[in-house]
Amino acid sequence: MSQTPPVGQLAYVLHSRAYRENSALVDFITPQGRLRAVLRSARGKAGTMARPFVPLEVEFRGRGELKNVGRMEGVGVATWLEGEALFSGLYL
Template sequence: MLALSQPAFVLHSRAYRESSALVDFLTPQGRLRAVLRGARGKAGTLARPFVALDAEFRGRSELKNVSRLEATGFPMLIAGQALFSGLYLNELLIRLLPAEDPHPLLFDHYAMTLQALAEGRAIEPLLRSFEWRLLGELGYGFALDSDVQGEPIAPEGLYRLQTEEGMVPVGQFQPGVFQGKELLAMAEADWSAVGALAAAKRLMRQALAPHLGGKPLVSRELFMTLKEPVRD
């Protein structure tokens, strides 16, 4: 089978047999799982997250073989909270993205998000943007400026999320609801609006939860334990 060269990022890698690694890659053609032989040598140094790669894969089954792996630039220097955020994105993709389901726009968005994390840009807007893109690519997206009936979101209204459908107006405040002005700010990615980022985090958790099942995200738990260094 002809091996085609394509850009790739490593999402996760683990030891496999004596000297190989079982690696989950993100490529424009989707998430691929492949065996990387000689993982204890030079190739193994590339099988780590946040390194832009050029890769070739062989095989017709779901489990491929890596026939070539080369770095296309310097590793992105992602540390601290940004590092945990990158691991969170990787875990989301492993858990939610079907194998060999092409999403070239999602791949590009992922690469841009990693670059932004490496540049030290504000983390929360980057995460919310990526979660929203991922939901849309998987067919789980919904409108933020209109409700399930197609009516415009009212700034002073209250709404709850109906999974995989969209926002439903509610008559009075109840746990888990969102203000219309928060939804409209999200629709415009206006993160300067009061409460917009916090509301977006709650909304994305609600939207992602049914697709993640009951198993918690390891990266989210690690992120919650991350403490800022003590300053003198």
Template sequence: MQTSAQLAFVLHSRPYRESSALVDFFSPEGRFRAVLRGARGKAGTLARPFIPLEAEFRGRGELRNVARLESAGIPNLLAGEALFSGLYLNELLVRLLPTEDPQPALFDHYALTLQALAANRPLEPLLRAFEWRLLDQLGYGFPLDIDVAGQPIIPDRIYRLLPDAGLEPVAQLQPGLFHGRELLALADANWDAPGALAAAKRLMRQALAPHLGGRPLVSRELFMTIKEPPRD
């Protein structure tokens, strides 16, 4: 069975048998894996991350076959920190997205985020916005302006995240907690507010952690190695 042509991006690929590759694709239809035969030829040069593709697949279920693969636009050329950021997004999608689960809105957001990374826009707001969209699309989102009891977030109060419920007020500030004013800035996507970016990074790490199963993200570890200062 051959499906109609669809837009797709490669999230990850690895060698398979003598000349094929197992490729994780992301399309508006969701994430799925397919066998790409002749991966050392022209198709193999396209089966790389961040290239907009038009593809056709045969079969359904856990493993499909690539019937056709063509370029569908200008590759998003990522380098340096933008490259590691793109790999981080790909790893999140591979780790968290269930297979065969259509995600057209998330696919569009991903494509726009890659374009923004290629244009060298500031990384942190792009990453935090994508993490939030991913959590929300998977049903793990929570309000940023209302606490677990349904009360408005108060700027001068302190809150902690209960990943399965939302934000809960606490009596005093401790490491890993959040000022209400920071949360309200995030609710408005006001990245220029004092402490907003740092709070967003901390909040997203806490929100994602339960869904990553305790396994570290390889892309995050690689990113940290390039951020470390050189040793004498």
């Protein structure tokens, strides 16, 4: 059975919290909805990109509800929300 390689998709980080020694549990919003994934080596370069409201191209791997981040790249400039927009963004 041939497997197709994972395809990167547009995602924004909603929340991120420490998980185990140097990983993080990250909640993303994607065109398909909300998704939770484990980001390994979150204290390195990848962790600095996992900030809220930064457009990312993320490659998710795994079959269950909890995915793994295979690749993550910034694809734009962070959106700085203010006022009601900030509260709405943090509410998600």
